[in-house]
Structure formats: C-alpha cells, structure tokens
Amino acid sequence: MSEDRVIDLITSKLAGSISREELVELGRLLEENRDYHQLHEQVSRTWNRAGEYRADVHADVEKAWRNFDAKRNGRVRVASFNPRTMLRLAAVLVLGLGSLFYFFSSGVKTIALVTGPKETIEATLPDGTHIWLNELSKVTYPEAFGDAARNVNMTGRVYFEVARDENVPFVIQGAHTRVKVLGTAFEIEDYGEQGYIKVEVTSGKVEFSSLDGRATTLLEKGMYGSYRPAQGEMETNMSQTTNFNSWMTRKLEFKDATLTQVVQELSDYFDIKFTLSNSKLAACRFTGTFTDPKIEDVTEVLSVSLNVTFTLEKEEYIVRGDGCVR
Numbered sequence: 001m002s003e004d005r006v007i008d009l010i011t012s013k014l015a016g017s018i019s020r021e022e023l024v025e026l027g028r029l030l031e032e033n034r035d036y037h038q039l040h041e042q043v044s045r046t047w048n049r050a051g052e053y054r055a056d057v058h059a060d061v062e063k064a065w066r067n068f069d070a071k072r073n074g075r076v077r078v079a080s081f082n083p084r085t086m087l088r089l090a091a092v093l094v095l096g097l098g099s100l101f102y103f104f105s106s107g108v109k110t111i112a113l114v115t116g117p118k119e120t121i122e123a124t125l126p127d128g129t130h131i132w133l134n135e136l137s138k139v140t141y142p143e144a145f146g147d148a149a150r151n152v153n154m155t156g157r158v159y160f161e162v163a164r165d166e167n168v169p170f171v172i173q174g175a176h177t178r179v180k181v182l183g184t185a186f187e188i189e190d191y192g193e194q195g196y197i198k199v200e201v202t203s204g205k206v207e208f209s210s211l212d213g214r215a216t217t218l219l220e221k222g223m224y225g226s227y228r229p230a231q232g233e234m235e236t237n238m239s240q241t242t243n244f245n246s247w248m249t250r251k252l253e254f255k256d257a258t259l260t261q262v263v264q265e266l267s268d269y270f271d272i273k274f275t276l277s278n279s280k281l282a283a284c285r286f287t288g289t290f291t292d293p294k295i296e297d298v299t300e301v302l303s304v305s306l307n308v309t310f311t312l313e314k315e316e317y318i319v320r321g322d323g324c325v326r
Contacts, residue, residue, distance in 0.1 A: 006036050013116055020192075023136055027117025109143040115156070120247065125152070128163035129170065132248045136191070159187045159248050162204075173211070176229040180207040186219075187245050200224040200244045210234070241265060252290045252298070259284040259306065263319060270295050273316040280323025281308065 009026040012018040018026070030037045113123055115133045122132050126144055133139060137156025145151070150170045162170045164183025172179045174190040177197045184204025190197045199208045201219045208225045209216035215234035219225050224244075226235045242253050243265050252269060254262055260282045263274035272295075276282060284306045290298055299310040299317070308321035 006039060010040050013114065018114075018116075020136055023116050110140055111143055112138060112140040114138045125150075125163075127165065127168075127170075130161040132159040134158065134247050154188065155190055155192065157187070157189045157191065157247075159185075159245050161185045176211055177227055178209050178211055180209075181205070187248075195230060196226050196228045198224060198226045200239055202245075208234075243269070250292045252293050254286050254288055256285050256287055258282060259286065259302075259308075259319070259324075262286050262302070263317075266295075266298065269293070274310075275316060275318055277318055277320045278323065281319060281321055284308070284321075284324035 006026075006029055009018065009022055009029070012022060013026060026040075030040055113121060113131075113133055115121055115135050115137050117135055119135055120133060122130065123139075124130055125141055127150055129150075131139060134157035137154070137158055139152060139154045139158055141152045145168065147168065150165070150168055152170070152172045154172055154174055160170075160172070160181075162181050162183050162185070166182050170181050170183075172188060174188070174197060175192060177190070179186075179188060179199060181204065184201065184206055186199055186201040186204075186206055188197070188199050199206060199219060201221055201223055203221050205221075206219050207216065208219055208227070210227060210229070210232070215227060215232060217225050217234055217236050219236065222239055224237060224239050227233070228235075241261070243251075246252050246265070246269050252265065254265075257265075259276065263276065267274050286302060286305060288301065288305070290301075303309055306321065306324065308319055311318045311320065
C-alpha cells in the first residue's frame with residue numbers, strides 16, 4: 001500500500017468526504033502499520049496549525065496545500081487532489097479524536113462532526129444540546145439554528161441530550177427516518193448496512209417516523225423503536241437492557257441477566273465474538289456493574305462468579321462450564 005493512498009484516505013476523512021468503507025480501510029491500515037499511524041497524527045497536527053486557511057473559503061487552496069505538504073516532508077504533491085477536495089481541506093480543523101469541518105450550503109455555514117474507526121467524540125450544539133458520536137458516525141448542523149426548527153442530519157450512532165425549547169422543535173433526519181423532540185435524551189443507531197434504524201429513549205418523549213410519514217410512533221422513557229426501510233415496518237417495545245449506550249457511559253450493568261445476554265452485550269462492547277460451549281450455560285445468571293471495563297477483568301469476575309472459563313480461540317472467546325441450575 002503506497003503512502004499516497006494513506007494520505008488520500010486521511011485527507012478525505014479530514015474533509016468529511018470519506019465513505020464508511022474507506023474509514024474501515026483507514027482504520028485497518030493504521031493498526032497494521034505504526035508509520036501510517038504516526039503519519040495520521042502528523043497530518044492532523046500540521047493541518048490544525050494551518051488554521052488561517054480554514055476560515056477563508058476564497059483562499060489560495062493550492063498554495064495552502066503546498067505549504068502543508070512542504071511542512072510535512074519537504075515534497076510538493078498536489079496533482080492527486082482535485083480542486084473541490086483541496087477547497088474543503090482548506091476549511092478543516094482537527095479536534096483530537098474525530099474531525100470538525102466547515103462548509104457552505106446555500107449560503108449557510110454548516111458544521112460537520114465525523115468519527116473514524118474506534119473514535120468517539122462529545123460536542124455541544126449552538127442551542128446547548130449535548131451529543132456523543134460513536135465510531136463511524138457523522139452529524140451535520142448549521143452554525144446557528146433558526147427560529148422555526150433546530151434541524152440536524154446524522155448517520156451512524158449518536159446519543160442526544162436535547163436542550164428543551166417548547167417553541168422550537170429539535171428534528172434529526174437520517175437517510176430513511178426522522179426524529180422530532182422538544183427536550184429529551186435518547187440514542188439513534190443508523191448504520192445503513194444493518195438494514196434498520198433504532199431509537200432508544202432514556203428520558204422524555206420522541207416522535208419517530210419514516211420520511212414518507214407512513215410509519216410513525218411515539219416513544220417514551222424506557223422504550224425503543226426500530227424501523228426497517230426495505231419492509232416499511234415500524235416496531236416498538238420496552239428496552240431490554242440499560243447497556244445500549246455503554247459505548248458512551250463506559251459502564252456495563254447487569255441485573256439478574258442470563259449469561260446469553262451478558263456475552264451478547266460483551267460482544268457488542270468489546271467488538272469480539274463470545275460463544276457458549278453448551279446450552280446449559282444459558283441458565284446461568286449474573287448481577288454486577290463494571291465501570292470502564294477491561295475484557296480481562298470482566299472475564300475474570302464472571303469466571304469466579306459462575307464457575308466458567310473463557311478461552312480465546314481464533315479471535316473468539318469460548319465459554320465453558322457445567323452450567324447452572326435454576
């Protein structure tokens with residue numbers, strides 16, 4: 001893999017034009033090659049220092065890129081970037097984990113937050129609403145909300161704590177759905193390839209509907225709604241777990257949970273598969289809380305509590321034991 005390809009992926013991420021597949025590719029490359037990881041950090045730091053270019057959309061972008069590339073390694077390489085990409089690059093500001101960039105649409109200054117693989121960020125919107133983005137997510141919003149509505153667009157997985165304003169509703173639009181609220185806290189999961197969009201509410205009420213309005217429901221605290229665009233079907237139910245936003249809280253809580261449920265949520269949190277070696281283990285139940293959990297600590301506690309073992313085999317944990325009697 002050439003360095004040019006890695007730079008293209010990094011700058012596409014900074015500009016907010018990177019696809020989900022490219023984000024995954026970039027994450028893999030950064031993990032495989034330490035030099036690429038250092039290059040990513042260097043590009044981000046250098047572009048962060050070049051803040052004078054991001055505020056002026058009429059800047060000499062080609063000159064700005066030459067200055068940036070010269071700072072990076074003394075070489076000039078402009079041909080691999082088209083003018084539109086370089087123009088967007090001139091407006092980039094990197095803020096630690098994730099990227100923040102500005103662009104103009106119909107004369108309105110719009111802000112976009114983007115996260116890559118294994119990145120999460122927290123931000124505050126102009127109205128005081130707090131949001132948390134999980135990995136591979138994107139949120140766009142205007143620099144200032146209007147008087148009629150507070151409109152936000154998103155993809156990926158985002159948790160919202162919406163500042164209450166009974167006169168100005170907060171509206172979040174995805175590729176297939178819309179969520180409308182006045183002031184509440186909830187999570188939206190909308191990764192396109194999953195085939196469904198899910199909303200879970202932790203406080204207040206939200207109106208969850210398809211863009212065409214044919215499917216709609218009102219969700220209250222402790223409920224979730226799931227919409228499948230291909231079928232046009234909306235499902236609602238009571239939430240079965242408090243760990244749906246554990247990626248944000250960094251906490252796993254279990255109350256008389258079956259071992260099947262426990263390993264499923266561990267799989268979601270640690271992004272690794274867990275398999276029960278026999279059906280008798282499904283009867284085991286566990287109660288406990290892990291704060292900022294580490295996989296080694298969690299498996300050790302479960303091993304002692306339930307008299308089971310966890311063995312890592314080919315990137316999968318196999319859980320073994322005699323099972324439990326209820």
